[in-house]
Amino acid sequence: MLARWQRRLAVRQLKDPAYRRLFEETSDDMISLACNTTSLDVAEAELLTIGAVRLSGNRIVTSEALDLLVKPGRPLTRERVGAHGLRPRDLSDGLDAEEAVRRLLDFIGGRPVLGYYLEFDIAVLDKYLRPLLGIGLPNRQIEISGRYYDYKLRQQPNSRVDLHLAALIDDLGVPALPRHDALNKAITAAMLYLALKRRGFG
Amino acid sequence: MSRFDFTHPPFDCLSAAERDTLEASADIVCYGDDEQIMAPGVPVDTLFVVLKGLVREMAGDEVIAVYRERDAFDARALVAGHTAHRFVVHEEALVYALPRATLLALTEQNARFGAFFYASVSQKFGALAERSGNREWQTLLTARVRDVYAKKPLFLDGEDSVLDAARLMKQHKAKSILVRHGRRVGIFTTSDFRDLIIDGTPPDTSLGTLCRFDLICSELDDYLFNALLTMTQQNIQRVVVTESGTPVGILEQVDLLSYFSNHSHLIAQRLEQADSLDELADIAAQITRLVEILTGHGVRAVQLGRLVQTLNARLFERSWQLLAPAELIANSCLLVMGSEGRGEQILKTDQDNALILRDGYTCPELESVCQAFSDALARFGYPPCPGRIMVNNPDWRLSESAMRDRLYHWVYLPDRDAQLNLAIFVDAEAVAGNAALLERCQDYLQQLLRDDDSFYHRFARAIEQFDTPLGLFAQLLTRQQDGQAMLDLKKGGIFPVVHGVRALALQYGLKERNTFERLARLAESGRLDKELAGDVAEALSFLLQLRLGQGLAALAEGRPSGNLISPARLSTMERDLLKDALGVVKRFKTMLRHHFRLGSL
Incomplete structure (x- = not known):
């Protein structure tokens, strides 16, 4: 009830009617999403890369993945370069943030989005979305760590659940990808989701 | 951008750009236990590479292959566009799905990669065998100086003394050294010492004044044959090996001759001329060396098998001739069986052999001759057969009629070893004496078996x-x-x-x-x-x-x-x-x- 009311409010607040379709869940497909940012503090964080990939049934459509580079508004600090391995020159031919976010919205359409600690990524994205749409990303969100927590708790009630990404990868038997760029994170999340789905927690 | 590891066959022969093309067209698919990925009657448009899990390939109810991490399935099906087998997930599998169109485009563009996708396994193996010098005699003509010359050259300076040279040559057991003198390079050999003694030259004389600078050279990539010709024409014992004109070492006649002497024609000739078991033992060892050398040149096991069979047959024949009296040879047939008979024994693994004697012929020394023959083979490096299928075992030296009886028993009243004995006898080949004896026994066996299907059933089992x-x-x-x-x-x-x-x-x-x-x-x-x-x-x-x-x-x-x-x-x-x-x-x-x-x- 509350959710429906919030939705209706969001639709009314939407500035650009072209994005009405974000509210229309069209198929069973989903989008796995991940970003790299300049900071781990939402207030400071700026987008650097966006990776997204569509899940269609049991298939991760990596052949049509979205892999975007964003030109940051402020110069990068040295320590963050170490964290994500992107140098200023790597980003110089990136897209303007607005253009990147619009492409992402086109890619997502009405599909639900999923990710690992998605909350942070969405919070950063919403900073860019609000000026454009008047609202944050309205799509349904699936949190991998949450699903994994439910799965583990069902298996072993009262146990502590290790929610580190490495623990999930290891436990669910998903291959560890060599590099941690945004698209690889999105693909990893997608593989984890499919593994959870097999176990009844999709 | 390589997201997944493409460093294993067949993908390792793709260029970085080709890998990117392939990766950009790939999807990841997740299958649960017992899900079917490919099956007869469904068009195949994808090559799968296992990222995680196990997939089994089934022909009917039989598992014929299992694919695990990094394995690709199925190249043959991909090219054919259909498969006769079912591919079923054995253990939850994540697979990489590579589209057929992209792969086939890559196979056209990259021959090595393409080799993996030929329709039949046979061609795939053929691609592996794409090596030069498949025929043995070619190696003789096409061997290059590089193939033989392996020693590091010894260099001294022109200022160094004759004594230094003598010490260095003794230390390295070298017959010659190279001398750097200013911009020139000279050679100094053992025969130069002879002249030094004759001339009474003091040992502290510098090499630069004594060595010869008119070097006779062979380039590293020159044919070995040319080097041999040079030595013969100039009547010298060594040539200086050069690489793009710079001396890098010395090729001694001894090395060159020993290389050629391991050649099958020469071995065959030596076999003909050998007149003692010692000499034959020497040659037997040479055959093994020949195998090593030819393998190094890429001659394949199949051709080697036939070559070695020919040489071994002569080795056996020659040994037999040396040991057995002429009368025995004429009245018997010495045969090799099993792998030696088929020409598939390359390294000496066992000595399956037997002797068939003409009916009515007896030879008083038979036992001692046969014992000597088996001993000789053991000395040549053939381990005695654990089943004692050798001529020194009376069970394997029989008259023709006894052999026929034996065959009859093997076929109709088989005991424990009958099938094995029959199997190796079927492969028998005569190496010395009267081959007709063996032929008649084999014809007899064929007659026994005519139209007896139940025999083949037992035999093939x-x-x-x-x-x-x-x-x-x-x-x-x-x-x-x-x-x-x-x-x-x-x-x-x-x-x-x-x-x-x-x-x-x-x-x-x-x-x-x-x-x-x-x-x-x-x-x-x-x-x-x-x-x-x-x-x-x-x-x-x-x-x-x-x-x-x-x-x-x-x-x-x-x-x-x-x-x-x-x-x-x-x-x-x-x-x-x-x-x-x-x-x-x-x-x-x-x-x-x-x-x-x-x-x-």
């Missing part, structure tokens, strides 16, 4: 004795030895093929002994599917090659050569091919099972 080590839970089933996983090439692959082909050859009365010739004849006469015959031949050739390679390595380490290999020590490509080869063996066994109705009874 031996292929079921050992499982092909390609199992459900691992690609290659191995057994542990000294903490290492080992796989028996003979039991798992070579024996079923050789014996199956032997059973077919016996049934259709083929005169050929060699497995490859038998296969060719069977395919020619339509008795065996041509494609299967080709695949089986290539698979066997690969298995023999593998066994030879590991046998030579074992000999080099002073261990006896055997049939066990450690798959972990193979390259990924070899492991892939081994899997393919064993898959073919399984297919062949299935066909034989059907043909000889091994399922019944």
Whole structure:
């Protein structure tokens, strides 16, 4: 009830009617999403890369993945370069943030989005979305760590659940990808989701 | 951007750009237990690479291959566009799905990559064998200075003394050294010392004033033959080896001659002229060296087998001639059996031999002569046969009629060893004496067997004795030895093929002994599917090659050569091919099972 009311409010607040379709869940497909940012503090964080990939049934459509580079508004600090391995020159031919976010919205359409600690990524994205749409990303969100927590708790009630990404990868038997760029994170999340789905927690 | 590891075959022969193209077109698919990925009747438009999990390939109810991490399935199906087998997930699998169109475009663009996607295994093996110098005599003509010359050159300075030279040459057992003097390079040899003594030159004289600078050279890539010609024409014992004109070492006549002396024609000639067992023992060792050299030149196990068979046959014949009185030779037939008879024994693994005597002929020294012959072979490096299938065993030196009786018993009143004995006798080849004796016995065997289908059924059943080590839970089933996983090439692959082909050859009365010739004849006469015959031949050739390679390595380490290999020590490509080869063996066994109705009874 509350959710429906919030939705209706969001639709009314939407500035650009072209994005009405974000509210229309069209198929069973989903989008796995991940970003790299300049900071781990939402207030400071700026987008650097966006990776997204569509899940269609049991298939991760990596052949049509979205892999975007964003030109940051402020110069990068040295320590963050170490964290994500992107140098200023790597980003110089990136897209303007607005253009990147619009492409992402086109890619997502009405599909639900999923990710690992998605909350942070969405919070950063919403900073860019609000000026454009008047609202944050309205799509349904699936949190991998949450699903994994439910799965583990069902298996072993009262146990502590290790929610580190490495623990999930290891436990669910998903291959560890060599590099941690945004698209690889999105693909990893997608593989984890499919593994959870097999176990009844999709 | 390489998201996934493409460093394994066949993808490792793609360029970085090609890998990116492939990756950009790939999807990841997740399958649950027992889900079917490909099946007969469904078009195949995807090549799958396992990222995680296990997938089994099924022909009917039989598992013929298992795919695990990094394995691709199925190249043949992809090219054909359909598959006769079912590919079923054995353990939850994440696979990379590569679209057919992109792959086929890449196979056209990249020949090495394409080689992996040819329709049949046979061609795939052929691609591996794409090596130069397949024929032995060619190696003699095409060997280059580089092939023989391996020693590091010894250099001294022009200022160094004659005494320094003498010490250095003694230390390295060298017959010559090179001398750097200013911009020139000279040579100083042992024969120069002779002249020094004669001339009374003091030992502290500098080399620069004594050595010769008019060097006679051979380039590193020049033919060895030319180097030999140069030495002969100039009447010298060595040439200076140069690389792009710069001296890099010395090629001694001794090295060159020893290289040529390991050549089969020369070995054959020596065999003809040998008149003592000592000499023959020497030559027997030379045959093994020849195998090493030719393997190094890329001559394949199949051709080597035939060559070695020819040489061994002469070695046997010559030894027999030296030991046996002429009368015995004329009245008997010495035969080699089993792998030696088929021409598939490259390294000396056992001495399966026998003697058939003309009816009514007796020879008082027979026993001692035969004992001496078996001893001689043991000395040549043939380990005595554990089943004592040798002429020094009275059971294996029989008169013609006794041999026939024996055959009759083996066929109709078989005891424990009858099948084995028959099997090796079927492969017998005469090496000395009166070959007609053997021929008549073999004709007799054919007569005995005519139209007796139940015999072939019993005979062929031996292929079921050992499982092909390609199992459900691992690609290659191995057994542990000294903490290492080992796989028996003979039991798992070579024996079923050789014996199956032997059973077919016996049934259709083929005169050929060699497995490859038998296969060719069977395919020619339509008795065996041509494609299967080709695949089986290539698979066997690969298995023999593998066994030879590991046998030579074992000999080099002073261990006896055997049939066990450690798959972990193979390259990924070899492991892939081994899997393919064993898959073919399984297919062949299935066909034989059907043909000889091994399922019944």
